[in-house]
Amino acid sequence: MPEKARVAILISGTGTNMAALLYAAKADDCPYEVVLVASNNPDAPGLRLADAENIPTWAKSHKGMDRAAFDTEIGAAIEDAQAGYVALAGYMRLLSPEFVARWQHRMLNIHPSLLPKYKGLDTCQRALDAGDSHAGCSVHLVTAEVDDGEVLAQTKVAITDGDTAETLARRVQFAEHQLFPRTLARWVTRYHAPDWLLSEVTKYALALPETEARDTHGSPGFRCIKGKYFAIFSQNHHGDERVALLVKTSGQDEMNTLIEADPETYHRPAYYGASGWVGVRLDTGEPDWDLVETWLRKSWRAVAPKRLTKLMDAADEF
Structure with a gap:
């Protein structure tokens, strides 16, 4: 099992x-551990629970402080705890753009509505006022805009006759306690999930002009429409347990040079290696998506019609 993510x-x-996050983390197979509970309210009752469970805590009132200055201090506490992810669990304070940028794609929030509906406060009352059949909760990535990041998971909660904002909110909270730990666990292990890696590779590959996804010899592949393949997603390919992106090089010399210089990233794939393809590993931690994008573009250029590469060159000049 990979080393547990620090949250x-x-x-x-x-x-x-x-x-809910803390007690889920006590399971041996939970992929994360809670290394700090921090608050902008020194009297927050949750701090006492964290102390009782021997989780390090940090607290300071934000009152009278500049937002960026306060976020610098709480950010330093997070860094000192060597956390790799941040979970907002009822943190009722807007974050500075600098703090959000520092934790981009590594900070998750739980929100009591089915986003994009009802951002902000009073979500259950707003769902009732609108006559909705369901309320619910969402876990999303945190961005500079409030409650606006990519939604990672949701749970619907039925609205029943006679519901008030209070009764509905209690049931939504039950759903939150189930959804947040499960979603956080899935997010921190996504780099080891072939389905997620394939979905990300697909986004980059299909962003190139006139490309399509089509399996080849049982593996997901990407090619120019009605043309040749320029990339293949490899998982258990010919018995190889590595998860990798196979792309075209200029030939054996370039492939061998890459492998010799960085054997942790590159390898000679079975069958395709003889034709000068190289494997770029995706399963050794957080992938270098800039590297993936660079190789996809380079490999695509090797097979794309000249009319497309000329258009790409013209676009790059701007």
Whole structure:
């Protein structure tokens, strides 16, 4: 099992979602551990629970402080805890753009609505006022815009006759406690999930002009429409357990030079290696997506019609 991800949780109040994350982390097979609970409210009840469970805590009031200055201090506490991810669990304070940028794609929030519906506060009352059949909760990535990041998972909660904002909110909270730990666990292990890696590679490959996804010899592949393949997603290909992107090089010399210089990243793939293709590993940690994009573009150029590469060259000049 890969090393557990280190997670810092930010709270402002009772910390029920923090508790859900904390107790889920006690399972031996949970892929994350809670290394810090921090708050902008020194009197937050959730801090006492974290202390009782021997989780390090940090707290300081934000009152009278510049937003960026406060975020620098809480950010330093997170860094000191060597956290790799941040979970917002009822953290009722807007974050500075600098803090959000530092934790891009590594900071998750739980929100009590089915986003993009009802961003902000009073979500259950707004769902009732709208006559919705369901309320719910969402886990999303945090961006500079409030409750606007990519939604990673949702749970619907039925609205029943006689519901008030309070009764509905209690059931939504039950759903939150189930959804947040499960989604966080899936997110911190995504780099080891072939399906997620393939979905990301597909986005980059299909962003190139006139390309399509089509399997080749049982593996997902990408080619110019009605043309040749320029990339193949390799998982258990010819018995190779590595998860990799196979791309075209200029030939054996370039392939061998790459492997010799960086054997942790590159390898000679079975069958395709004889034709000068190289394997770029995706399963050794967080992939270098700039490298993946560069290789996809280079490999695509090797097979794309000249009319397309000329258009690409013209676009690159701008």
